[in-house]
Amino acid sequence: MLRIPGKLDLNNQVDRDISLVPLRGTRALVYPGNLRLSGRKVAIKVFRFGPPTSEQALKRIYREVASWRELHHRNILPFLGMTTQFDYTISLVSEWAAKGNAFDYVQSQAVDPRPLLIGIANGLDYLHGRKIIHGDLRGHNVMVSEDGQAMITDYGVSSLVDAEFDQNAAISAPGGRSIRWVAPESMESYGEVSIQGDVWTFGMTILELFTRQPPFYYISGLRAVIGRIMDGQPDRPNGPATCFRMTDAWWNLCCLCWARDPWQRPSMPDIIRIIERMCADFYEIRGFLLNMLPPCFVFQVYFPLR
Secondary structure: OOOOOOOEEEOOEEEOOOOOOOOEOEEEEEEEEEEOOOEEEEEEEEOOOOOOOHHHHHHHHHHHHHHOOOOOOOEEEOOOEEEEOOOOEEEEEEOOOOOOOOHOOOOOOOOOOOHHHHHHHHHHHHHHHHOOOOOOHHHHHEEEEEOOOOOOOHHHHHHHHHHOOOHHHHHHHOOOOOOHHHHHHHHOOOOOOOHEEEEEEHHHHHHHHHHOOOOOOOOOHHHHHHHHHHHHOOOOOHHHHHOOOOOOOHHHHHHHHHHOHHOOOOOOHHHHHHHHHHHHHHHHHHHHHHHHHOOOOOOOOOOOOO
């Protein structure tokens, strides 16, 4: 195996905590750990299949992840480096997120998903501005910091792993959960990723976090899920908890993201402008209502933008 470049090399600098059950993803196991010198808590993503065997593939991986280390944005989970000291394969080391992933975080009815979605939109816009395609955006790939800030993770991992790691292992990995977020054109082009595909998955992530369920959760079986995706966009949810916050404006944004023609979908800057307009309209209406209410009434709307 090639030696990891110096600025990425965390060999013999990180300890893995195996006393806890790791989080299981389609491609990796995620363990808590610590940097030895500082004691800083980190997340160690250990791939579930062996490393690439070709020098060319390893060089591409090192080149790709080196660019991730240069990403600096409050809605991007900081990537710290790599190690080969665990389970005979490559592991990626990132900052630890105190509140776990966004999907688990919103299972509490008290959590409003809208501030998270605003952060996800900003983070995805940052990635696209640097020509980075996420390829697998969903609630489990968004972490939540101690102060409730959304931080996108696993950016670029999907296409990198599928292209450079052991192909048989990658194909056999259980990807049934993430297929529910995938754009129709990706089904037709053998999993090719694109900026427009990321926009589709952002719409699916909106739906996921509002409903607190994976897209098409009521459909089982890979073939049936793919068939439903190819048939058209999801039906509008009607659960009381979802309807309370998923206004017509948010649903219309989802529908824009799900345009069947990828080139008809808005860009992330367009989406951010739409969200900003929604927020401005919200506070304008809120101020009007507050001025109209008699002093004896207390009117409070929960929409914490942080």
